[in-house]
Amino acid sequence: MACGAVSFRFLSPRMPLAFVPSGLSSSRPSSSSSFSLSADAAAPLKIRAARTPPPMPPLNPRDPFLSKLAEAAAAAPDPLALASSGNRDMPPYLDLFASPTLMASPAQVERSVSYNEHRPRRPPPDLPSLLLHGRIVYIGMPLVPVVTELVIAQLLYLQWMDAKEPIFIYINSTGTTRDDGETVALETEGFAIYDAMKHVKNEIETVAVGAAIGHACLILAAGKKGRRFAMPHAQTMIQQPRLPSTGLMQASDVIIRAEEALKNRDTFVKLLARHTGNSVDTIKNAIHQGPYYMDTIQAKEFGVIDKILWRGQEKIMADALSPDEWDQRAGVKPVDAF
Numbered sequence: 001m002a003c004g005a006v007s008f009r010f011l012s013p014r015m016p017l018a019f020v021p022s023g024l025s026s027s028r029p030s031s032s033s034s035f036s037l038s039a040d041a042a043a044p045l046k047i048r049a050a051r052t053p054p055p056m057p058p059l060n061p062r063d064p065f066l067s068k069l070a071e072a073a074a075a076a077p078d079p080l081a082l083a084s085s086g087n088r089d090m091p092p093y094l095d096l097f098a099s100p101t102l103m104a105s106p107a108q109v110e111r112s113v114s115y116n117e118h119r120p121r122r123p124p125p126d127l128p129s130l131l132l133h134g135r136i137v138y139i140g141m142p143l144v145p146v147v148t149e150l151v152i153a154q155l156l157y158l159q160w161m162d163a164k165e166p167i168f169i170y171i172n173s174t175g176t177t178r179d180d181g182e183t184v185a186l187e188t189e190g191f192a193i194y195d196a197m198k199h200v201k202n203e204i205e206t207v208a209v210g211a212a213i214g215h216a217c218l219i220l221a222a223g224k225k226g227r228r229f230a231m232p233h234a235q236t237m238i239q240q241p242r243l244p245s246t247g248l249m250q251a252s253d254v255i256i257r258a259e260e261a262l263k264n265r266d267t268f269v270k271l272l273a274r275h276t277g278n279s280v281d282t283i284k285n286a287i288h289q290g291p292y293y294m295d296t297i298q299a300k301e302f303g304v305i306d307k308i309l310w311r312g313q314e315k316i317m318a319d320a321l322s323p324d325e326w327d328q329r330a331g332v333k334p335v336d337a338f
Contacts, residue, residue, distance in 0.1 A: 132154055132157070132158070134168075135158055135165060135166065135167050135168060136168045136169075136170060137151055137154045137155065137158075137167060137168070137169045137170070138169075138170045138172075139151060139169065139170065139171050139172065139173045139193075139216065139219070140170075140172045140173065140210075141173060142173060142174050142175065142176065142177065142178060142184050142185065143173060143175055143176050143185055143189040143190050143193065143215055143216065144184055144185045144189065145185065145189060147173075147189075148185075148189045148192050148193055151169075151193050151196070152192060152193065152196045155167065155196050155197065155200050155202075155204075156196070156200065158200075158202065159200040159201060159202055162202075163200075163201045163202060164201075164202070165202065166202055166203040166204065166205055166224075166227075167200070167202045167203070167204045167205070168204075168205050168206075168207065169197075169204060169205070169206045169207070169219065169223070170207045170209050171206060171207065171208050171209065171210075171212045171216050171219060171220050172208075172209050172210030172211060172212075173211065173212065173213070173216035174211060174213045174214070174216065175190060175213045175214025175215040175216045175217070176189055176190055176214055176215055176241075177213070177214060177242055179211075181242065183242045183243065183244040187215065187241050187261075187264040187268070188264075189215070190214070190215025190216070190218060190219065190268075191215075191264075191267070193215075193219055194215075194218060194219060194222055194271065197219070197222055197223075198222070203224045203227070204222075204223050204224060205223055205224055205227040205228070205229070206219065206220045206221075206222070206223030206227075206228050206229070207229045207230065207231070207309070208220050208229070208230040208231060208234040208235075208236060208299075208305065209231050209234060210231075210234060210235075211234070211235050211236075211237070212230075212234065212235070212236045212237075212304075213235075213236070213237045213238075213239070214237070214238065214239055215268070217236045217237060217238050217272075217304060218268060218271060218272055218275075220236065220304060220305065221272060221275040221276055221303070221304045221305075222271070222275050225275075225306070226306050227306065228304070228305045228306045228307070229305060229306070229307050229308070229309045230296045230299060230300075230304075230305045230307075230308055230309065231296070231308075231309055231310075232296060232308060232309070232310045233296070234296055234299075235293065235294070235295060236293075236294045236299045236304055236305075237291050237292060237293045237294065238272065238283070238286065238287055238291070238292050238294075239287055239290070239291040239292065240261075240265050240287050241261045241264045241265050241268065242261075243257055243258065243261055269283045269284055269287075275303070276302060276303030276304055277303045278302065278303060296308045
């Protein structure tokens with residue numbers, strides 16, 4: 001049986017299509033819902049598409065942006081397809097905004113009043129990368145293996161970038177222990193950073209910004225002589241190496257660990273004596289009774305640092321009177337004068 005022409009009015013509101021199957025007779029449809037095709041029904045369907053381009057608004061001849069946009073659209077093989085930009089990182093047509101003269105209004109593009117030459121021209125990277133770009137290595141955690149690996153890698157990288165520029169190490173670390181005294185890493189982690197500091201060719205300036213305890217104090221003292229600093233309220237402390245919890249270790253293993261701790265202590269004392277100018281016995285006596293805490297003034301007297309970064313401190317100390325002058329003005333006589 002045959003069926004009449006089948007037409008689909010509007011499949012798309014913008015593109016009216018009419019499908020006319022070839023080989024279909026125009027006889028009346030039968031009462032049955034099924035229909036039969038003629039012999040050439042297997043031929044492809046003929047699609048008649050009526051494309052009506054959308055109306056274009058009148059272009060302003062004085063608007064260079066719209067003119068350039070129209071030229072780019074006309075040059076495209078398909079007017080409805082977006083012209084791909086040459087830069088893959090740039091979405092289509094956004095490269096037209098690269099020139100500030102392509103504006104629909106006659107306004108002028110002026111530089112912001114708050115312009116700063118140090119302002120980055122692209123999105124900034126993470127903060128450690130910015131510090132590394134300024135040749136700053138910040139140690140803000142205990143000297144666990146991950147921190148040691150990162151610090152040594154930064155030192156080697158900065159030497160590779162420029163072996164003549166100085167490197168600045170800012171220290172706020174409790175060394176190989178936590179603030180409660182629990183051991184979190186081996187003493188060799190501190191020795192590894194120390195050896196890396198002495199291995200690179202750059203001059204290394206150290207700054208204590210919070211706490212420099214244990215091996216962190218050794219790193220602070222190992223900076224270039226005359227360029228070791230501390231903030232006014234920074235705290236330094238030296239102590240003997242601590243053994244981690246033994247657990248179920250055998251007695252022989254405990255003795256081996258203790259002997260190794262004593263060797264690390266002797267090495268620590270020897271290195272600290274070299275950089276502070278004190279004798280080995282002086283440092284051993286200082287840490288013999290327990291942790292030896294020092295404020296910035298004591299750390300300077302002990303030889304750990306060379307200068308306190310206190311703004312205006314030089315002028316205040318220069319204007320301050322010596323103890324003898326204070327006694328003389330107050331009328332206090334020395335003991336030997338009586």
